[in-house]
Amino acid sequence: MSNSFRTTNSTGLINKDKKINFTFNGTIYHGYEGDTLASALIANGVHLVGRSFKYHRPRGFLGVGVEEPNAMVQLHDGNKSEPNIIATEVELVEGLKAKSQNCWPSVQFDIGEINNVLNRFFPAGFYYKTFMWPKSFWMKIYEPFIRKAAGMGKAPLLPDPDRYEHNYEHCDVLVVGSGPSGLASALAAAKNGARVILAEDKPNFGGSLLTDEVTIGNMSGKEWASDTISQLKSMPNVILKKRSQVFGYYDHNMTVMIERVSDHIENPSKYTPRQRLHYIRAGEVIVSTGSIERPISFGNNDRPGIVLASAAKEYMKVYETLVGKKPIIFTNNDTAYSTALEFIKNDIEPIIVDTRDSSNGELVKEVQQKGISIKFNSGIADTKGHLKINSAIIGKLDSSKESFILEETVECDCICMSGGWTPTVHLSSQAGNKLKFNDDIDAFVPDKKRQKETAIGAANGSFTLNQSLAEGFQVGFDLSNKFTDQNNPTNSPNSNEPSYEKHEKLWCMPLPSGKKPKRFIDFQNDVAVSDVELAIREGFRSIEHVKRYTTLGMAGDQGKTSNLNGLQYVSKIEKKIVPEVGHTTFRPPYTPVTIGAIVGREVGNHYLPTRKSPIHTWHEENNAVFVAAGLWQRPRYYPRGSEDMNTAVNREAANVRKNVGICDVTTLGKIDIKGPDAPEFLNRVYTNAWLKLPVGKARYGVMLREDGMVFDDGTTSRLSENHFHMTTTTAQAANVLSHLEYYLQVVWPDLDVNVLSTTEQWSGIAVAGPKSRDLLSKLFPDVDMSNEGLPFMGLVDSSIDGIKARIYRISFSGELAYEVNVESNYGLYMWKKIMEVGQSFDIQPYGTEALSTLRIEMGHVAGAELDGRTIPFDVGLNSMVSQKKDFIGKRSLSKDAFTESDRQTIVGLVPLDKKTKIPEGSHIIEDNSAVAPIPKLGHVSSSCWSVEYNNPFSIAIIKDGKNKIGKNLYAVSPLKDISIPVEVVSSHYVDPEGSRVRS
Amino acid sequence: MLEIKCPYCGKRSQNEFSYGGDATIKRPQLGEEISTEDWDNFVYYRDNPRGKHSELWHHVSGCRQWFKVSRDTATHEIFDTCKMNEDFNV
Known part of the structure; x- marks a missing residue:
């Protein structure tokens, strides 16, 4: 039955000369260039594509585009596998592999279908009541079972191999949707000189003009669309984007659009992205997104073969494909008659069922003239056919239209239904537009706008071509006039279309006599009329609550075909008009978006920028193991041979205490501070006194936040009368700069001070240990490195090989130590120079772990102690407070x-x-045998292996700490089930007098 | 994502800026005798109006200037922006 459901005409948009092979559920089929997966499957007579979410009912195609709720498939294999893809949106490409999801072992025979038989156990909100007892069963039995049964596709476990890009655009006017109103507005705006972007989701521009029998000017609608597109293409101020869905409308007219760049290309070139995400900041947005046809609820209205009438027409007109050969058209309005006429054109006589008593619309008359009789005042009560519809029960409606009086069974292979049209207001609603209910079309339309957004055409409830074109040309001109002064309006051409009679306000058929088949409203989430009735019976009144309890409209399709039918039904039971029931809120994304596209190129190494010190290559060459410190990559330790981390760290730290070590401290924040008020400013920023710091001296400073908590610490030195060099911790460098700028610009603008980050201009090298003086004396023979020449907290400028160096005598390790600063470009040179000269002093590089060990032993505080919860008193810095x-x-x-x-x-x-290392984060308690809750005295902030005493040592912050010294307490880590008896000692564990730094 | 007009650089996307809180808060003078209550009001207490709000923003990935923004907290409409030593026009 290869392509036996193709029409014989070739007026569509597929290319029957180019065959494309694809696989669905293991069977090889072929379609043609221009097909979607959906149209190609239908052409091959395949309607059964998946199983429904909850009841595992067989499901086929309902729609032809983004509105499709049923036909979700898993595409591709392996790392390219992608779940929950709507088959109507997939363009056919050679070798495409797709399979059904949510079924096992196969879509034809699905074990899960037992849920359909047991459906009385799965009513709305079943998970709140059915699986509650025993409580312990939820996590282990019920939840995993429901999860498995209700799954959709499977997310691939392998990394996504495809490339995604981001693009930023600005334009005057963004037009979303290229139907008649969209084309008209884009043309008018572009001709008036505005910069225009026109976005179309489908592979072809034109929207409804591709399927409607209309004329514009002296052309058919389709010809006018292609003529307009060629005009727009020739204009330099226009960007045309097809296969591009604007899915989100955010604040200040920021919209986001996903472009499917190469999904439809067989072998895209290596550097062509798969998809591209465009951030478009538009001056004005024209929402010409059209409308979506509504289904009708009737018994078993979800069988494969039951489609929207407009979808059936588009399959015939665009894809040259018949959804069936024995169709029933079921409608409450005139538009479905154009589908009937299309069948007739293909020599197929449809059975027409119309809920209305009569209609004198032009299309209705045309159908009647072709000799087709219409069953007015009738409806479909029920359908039959397990994996594909094979018959329908058509009933005559009684005068109240609340029940059927006569029922007959009619054979068919498809039903094309139409419940009228719903404007696609999603983007307007996302933009904050307060929608209003339009009683004429029984749907919500945009009303009070909050942003620069204007809905036109069918999206605005203007369902006639004349109106759509007029609005398009007018709005396109008016809005573009805000950006140009050309004042060049374009007139709307004459157009011709059939006239339509009014629809009937009937979207839910009565039940057939003696039966209670499910009448679905939301196909994707399996929500039926009975679920809405149940929710209301159980007391849910607000539409938001009904929605959440029943999950109506909450599936991936965002209720595109179900929201209004749900509302309509609630309003009917509640005997309220729809605007009183209200509507739920639309949120982005309008259609599902691949996570990869949102992430873009920010994957792997590009996830965050990497900052490397100028000495980085040396660290790499010398076997450094790196650790991330914010964005910086810092050497953590330098293992030798088969050393593990602890051994390496202890060796590095011990070598600093014994000989001399070298550490890359380039990452420390550095801020240049200049101006006559600089000393006064520092005096206000730091807790200690700064006015009398002599030139050529450094001082340790602590700064607080206004709430008294320690914010940061570091040494700042006075280079000249009005010039200071501040250092900050690596972590707070950016925050400290913002903090200083805030006080200078906002609080004390009268202070004459400038601050500038110089972090990246200086490379810092710490040289620490008892032999550091000898080493530096050898390296800088001109500098007097003695205590008198360069005392603790002194600084001196010098140079070697013509490279200027600033030498600070400051120490974080607690040893005699210096910090050599050179211009960044010379960092590596200076490092190598120190290493070279240091060989005879047994120099070794040390990383951040040894750096921590050295400062913890000394009781020097760092980020773990300055955690935003400590004041100077808490961390032993009270002497720093003036x-x-x-x-x-x-x-x-x-x-x-x-x-x-x-x-x-x-x-x-x-x-x-003296052996057990105390995990950082452990709680300190007094009584290990107490029963919970045990009063907590504090916590362990930093831990190390003391290389000085060769036993573990930790810093902790505990209640009344000073008076606890000498006592025995417990460090407990309940997560690790550890309880360690500890002795409280001074935090200054090594050299408490601080004699080494001054030696 | 908001679009904010930096008074020095012009319109830029929100991701270049960081938010700096209520612009009407005045820090007490240095050395000023101040009750705990008044100090707490300065440090901790902020109004949280629905509607027009004067606030500070910092052009942190740009010119690094702090400036004032008058914004509707409910709709995000920005009425005006100005330098620290200026007043809003709107």
Whole structure:
């Protein structure tokens, strides 16, 4: 039955000269260039594509585009596999592989279909009531079972091999949708000189003009569309984008569009992205997104072969494909008659069922003139056919249209239904437009706009061609006039289309006599009329609650075909008019978007920028293991041979204590501060005094936030009277700069000070250890490195090989230490130079782990202690707080809670067994045998292996710490089931007098 | 994503800026005697109006200037932006 459902005409948009082979559920089929997966399957007589979400009912195609709720498939294999793809949106490409999802073992025979028989156990909200007892069953039995049964496609486990790109665009006017109104507005705006982007989801521009029998000017609608597109193509101020869906409308007219760049290309070139995400900031957005046909609810209205009438027409007209050869057209309005006429053109006589008593519309008359009789005042009560519809029960409606009086069974292979049209208002609603209900068309249309967004054409409820074109030309001109001064309007051409009579307000058929078949409203989430009735019976009134309880409209299709029918039904039971029931909110994305496209190129190494010090290559060559410090890559340790981390770290740290070590501290934040008020500014920023710092001296400083918490610390040195060099921690560098700028620009603009980040201009190299003086004296023979020549906290400028160097005598390790700063470009040179000279002093590089070990032993605080919850008193920095002057955050320190003597303060901990390392984050408790809840005294902030004493040592912050020194407590880590008896000691574990730094 | 007009650079996307809170808060003078209540009001308490709000933004990935923005917190409409030493026109 290869392509036996093709029409014989060739007026569509497929190319029957080019065959394309594809596989569906293991069977090889062929279609033609221009087909979608959906049209090619239908042409091959395949309607059964999947199983429904909850009941596993056999499902086929309902629609022809984005509205499709049923036909979701899994595409491709392996790392290219992609779940939940709508078959109507997939263009056929050679070798395409697709399979049904949510069925096992096969779509024809699905075990899960037992849910359909057991459906009384799965009513709306079943998960709130059916699987509640016993409680312990939920996690282990019910939830995994429901998850498995209700699954959709399978997400691939392998990384996505495809390339996705992001693009940023600006335009005056963005037109979304290229139907008659969209084309008209784009043409009018472009001719008036505005920069226009026209976006169309489908592979062809034209929208309804591709399927409607209309004339514009002296051309057919289809010809006019292609003529307009060629005009637009020739204009330099226009960007035309097909296969491009604007799916999100965000604040300040930021819209996001997904372009399917190469999904339809057999072998795209290596650097062609698969999809491209466009961020378009538009001056004005014209929403010409058209409308979507509504289904009708009737018994078993979800069988494969039951489609929207407009979809059946598009399959015939665009894809030269018949959805069936024995059709029933079922409608409450005139538009479905154009589908009937299309069947007639293909020598197929449809049976027409119309809920209305009569209609004098032009199309209705034309059908009647062809000798087709119409069953007015009738409806479909039920259908039969397990995997594909084979017959329908057609009933005569009684006068109230609340029940059927006569029922007959009619054979058929498809039903084309039409419940009228719903404007596609999603984007307007996303933009914040307050929708209003239009009683004439029984649907919501955009009303009060919040952003620069204008809906036109069918999206605005203007269903006639004349109106759509007029609105398009007018709005396109008016909006473009805001951006140009050409004042060049384009007149709307004359157009001709059939006239339509009004639809009937009937979207749900009565039940057939003596039976209760399911009448579906939301196909994708398996929500039937009975579920909505149940929700209301159980007391859910707000439409938002009904939606959540029944899940109506909450599936991936966002209720494109179901929302209004649901509302309509609620309003009927509640006897309220629809605007009183209200509508739920539309949210982006309008259609599903591949995660890869959202991520774009920000994958792998490009996820975040990487900052490397100028010395990075040396670290790499010398076997460094790196660790991320913010964006920076820092050497963590340099293992030798088969050393593990602990061995390497202990060796590096011990070598600093014994000989001399070298550490790359380029990542420290550096801020240049200049101006006559610079000393005064520092005096306000830091807790200690700065006015009298001599030129050529550095000082350690602590800065607070206004709430009194320690914000950052570091050394700042005075280079000249009005020139300072501030250093910050690596982590807070950016925040400190913003903080300084805030106070200079917002709070004290009278201060004459400039600040500038110089982090990347300087490369910093710490040289620490008892032999550091000898090493540097050898390297800089001109500099007097003695205590008198360069005392602790002193600095001096020097140079070697013509390279200027600034040498600070500062120490983080607690040893005699220096920091050599050179211009970044010379960082590597200087590092190598120090290494070279250092060989005779047993120099070794040390990484961040050894750096931590050295500072923890000394009781120097770092980020783990300055965690935003500690004031200077808590971390032993009270001596840094000036009593004489005011500074940022000072007033907070005198608040009651901050002056309590038993605050949690910094101490040291040593395990009693001198062996067990205390995990960072452990809780400190007094009584190990107490029953929970046990009062917590504090926590362990930093831990290391003390290389000085060869046992573990930790810093902790505990209640009334000073008075706990000498006591035995417990460090417990419930997660690791560890309880370690510890002795509290001073946090200054090594060299508490600080004599080494001054030696 | 908002579009914010930096008074120095012009219109830029929100991702170049960082938010800096209520622009009407005045820091107490240095050395000023101040009650705990007044200090707490300065440090912690902020109005959270629905509607027009004067706020600070920092052009952190741009000119690094702090400036004032008058924005509707409900609709995100930006009425005006100005430099720190200027007043809003709207």
